[in-house]
Amino acid sequence: MPTPSDRPPAAAPPRGRQAEAARNDAAILEAARTVFLRDPAAPMAAVAHEAGVGVGGLYRRYAGKDELLQTICGDGLRHFVALAEEAVADLDGGGDAWTSFEGFVRGVVESDVHALTVRLAGTFRSTPELRTLATRVGELVAALVARAQQAGALRSDVTDTDLPMVFEQLTAVRVDDPARTAQLRRRYLALHLDALRAHGGSATLPDGPPTASELRERWDRSH
Structure with a gap:
């Protein structure tokens, strides 16, 4: 077992311009999420204004809107994957x-990652990395659904393709006040979770869960 002296020294925290650049980038990404969730057609100047940075500084970090959208969408998909893997x-x-x-579903809704997919898909060019991440998301959701059903916890007539539609319905719950939005989503999430859980005597769902091709339609528009 390595002794403390054998271990490599911890990386020093960024300083000066490096630290400022990291702060600016975090501010830009947070501003982009806010601006583009509100209006996917908003210009880059709106992101710069929201982030409190100059337009020139924004373009030095991101060559254009496509690159910025690819970045925030990729971040959202990676977070989705992390929640599912957990x-x-x-x-x-x-x-x-x-x-x-339930923890996975709550994590997706509370972090609002699915809203990025719904609002931004079709507004920028996709990339091989994003398509790989989207495929991984589908595999993980299918595995979670199958295992929850095998354990008798999730109703048997739910499919993995139903979950994106559930997330989309909850994403639509949005008011101007973020705290109130979160409160309302928790309310309707509780209703959805109760409907998803296996209960004796639950009414059978009508036939026709969404197909994989139907779920891909948004992404196909952006390719």
Whole structure:
């Protein structure tokens, strides 16, 4: 086992211009999420204004709107993947099937990552990395649904393609006040979760869950 003296020194925190650049980039990405969720057609100047940086500084960091949208969408997909992988790891460790599934769904809704997919898809050119991430998302969701159903926690007539539509419905719950938006989403998330959980005597869902090609339609527009 390495002793403290054997370990490589911890990386020094960024200083000066490097630290300022990191802060500016974080501000730009947060501003872009805010601006483009509000109006996907907004110009780059609106992002610069929201972030409190100059337009020239914004373009030095991102060559154009496509690159900025690709970045924030990629960040959202990677967060989605991380939430799903955490739920799968919890199941692998013997965690309760419903708790793992519910935690994943809550994490997606509370972090608002699906809103980026719904609002921004079709507004920029996709990339191979984004398509790979989207495929990984689909695989993980399918695995979570299958395992929750095998454990008898999730109703048997729900499919993995139903979940994106559930996320889309909850994403539509949005008012001007972010705190109120979160409160309302928690309310309707509770209703959705109760409907998703396996209950004796639940009414059978009508036939016709969305197909994979229907779910890909937004992304196909952006390719």
